[in-house]
Amino acid sequence: MSTPRDPDTTFLTADALLEHWQGHRRLTRRVIEAFPDDRLFTFSAGGMRPFAQLATEVLQMIAPTMRGVLEDEWSAGGYGEPGPSDKAGLLAAWDEADGVLANSFARIPAKRFREQANAFGLWTAPIYTTLLYLIDNEVHHRGQGYVYLRMLGIAPPAFYERRAQLPEPGETDAP
């Protein structure tokens, strides 16, 4: 028999979580870019929302969640508002949310991740659960964007490719 693992064993540090999340955000940004400008806002399947609306939902969750985590003020401010109406605007809003995430995340106190909070009056759970929800929601909707791209005859970016800089065509790819 091996010794039971200490229940406080770290799976993931806060810094590693942020890096993981930012990798997902880089990939989702590439998925936005892969859509033709008009199809981004118009194409959908099965009565679902176009990818621009899914991406807008994902990015609009960041600022209110960070405010809730840092100030325990859980109002939806900004979430659900009409989003950008063209690709350039969506990418700019995406990048702005990246800045909010990076600046806010660095200021979350260590003990905060395991504290319970009633997020937006919707659920009561440890803060880490609410943060994981945002990442899961992004991966979920991005997967739907992959279907849309395939239906449009466009090859999506590689799912495992999360680096900030991709090699240029012809360059050696040494990650």
Add this chain to the structure above:
Amino acid sequence: MSTPRDPDTTFLTADALLEHWQGHRRLTRRVIEAFPDDRLFTFSAGGMRPFAQLATEVLQMIAPTMRGVLEDEWSAGGYGEPGPSDKAGLLAAWDEADGVLANSFARIPAKRFREQANAFGLWTAPIYTTLLYLIDNEVHHRGQGYVYLRMLGIAPPAFYERRAQLPEPGETDAP
């Protein structure tokens, strides 16, 4: 100025990660169940694989990954083999992988999560990255299953519902 956070700050413990993963697996199981038996193996969009194949990929990654994590033996054994050919078989294989996950995860030593490993000769990364990849891959493909279900006119299970037991119709829902 606040004090910088200790870089070893825990975002998520190993036990919490397993619980989070198992919640995702419960939801994906419900997505498999939501498909009509034949459409599960035949319906697809954009030239992609039917959901049964996506779910088979997801479940076949578990045993080889756990073997790699526990024994540093990274062979694909089982992965890529022909999967189950009906819904009952797929659900049985899904549940079997749940058992492998629970039994194996409990035996992963605390220090192992941050060790580097060359997973399947494909990438070298900390073990936690490889485990997160499996969860991300499941959420990604499940999101695609949601599109298939919507295209079939079927409402998918709620994305946020990860509990083992759902209330019966008419029961009070007190999570």
